[in-house]
Amino acid sequence: MTTAAAVRTDERIQRDVLDELAWDAQVQPNEIGVSVHDGVVTLTGQVDAYALTWAARRCAQRVRGVRAVADEIEVRLPGEPGRTDAEIAIAASRALEWDSFVPAERLDVTVSDGWVLLRGEVEFGWQRRTAEWELRRLRGVRGVTNLVDVRPVIQPDAERRRRDLQRALGRGLGTERVTVELDGDTVVLAGVVRSWWERDEAERTAWSGEGVRAVRNRLLVGG
Known part of the structure; x- marks a missing residue:
């Protein structure tokens, strides 16, 4: 199977991530460095708000061909007195x-x-x-x-929870390439999705299930 990462060079992905950071109004691109190796993006630099690190990660994840994102951005508050x-x-x-x-x-x-x-x-x-x-x-x-x-008030039947989540993922993503398993109160997602948006949407759906205390997202982003 040919993936998006296989047909795009690291240099092209790096340029696209930098362009995406510059395009997003929430991020100051001059504060963030970008390197790419085998489709894995590493973000470095310093920002003055925790929310900016999240926004930068989302920018990188939107770029086609990105396999994973390593966030090494440091949050350093401004030198002047801020919130106590x-x-x-x-x-x-x-x-x-x-x-x-x-x-x-x-x-x-x-x-x-x-x-x-x-x-x-x-x-x-x-x-x-x-x-x-x-x-x-x-x-x-x-x-x-x-x-x-x-801590759910009532613990629902495990197999029913698994089936309900599997159906919800099918309705939302329109694919059967995502599977659901339960490890106690933890939902384990496995399979392949077409984009980071689908990966995030699958995790959001899993968190919405009854009795879910944790989600392990093992979904791969592929073609």
Whole structure:
């Protein structure tokens, strides 16, 4: 099988990633270095917000032929006085409270040197992901450690959960090349998808399933 990575040179992928970074208004391309080896993109440099590292990774993943992305970007806050840990903690608590899909009353936030530690319990895996997404966008945040546990009220039948997820992936992606296995409360995705968007969409779908506490995404991006 011929993959997108096989028909595109590393030099061409590097140029396209640099162009994608320059095109995306969220990213300052002069802050980020790009190298490519065998279709694997390595991002380096320094940015002043954690959210920018995520935006840069998404830029690289959108480029055709990229097999994987190694993020070595450093988050370094500006030298001038910024948000204190206390201010970040207050902003984080408010962000969680404002999101109606997140049970903020069951979550606990602590901040040390700009790094946010998130603890607590939620009923669904997607709530865990949503809470982290709210926090990593905040100004002054250098990173997020998500220790939130997923504890469903009722544990559904494992085989039914697997079948339901398999059907949901078929409806969303229109392909049977993605398989679902359950390892306890962990969903394991395997197979081949056509793009990074499909890979992310498969993972998002898996997190939406009942009783999912973790997702191992082993999907390969191919032709």
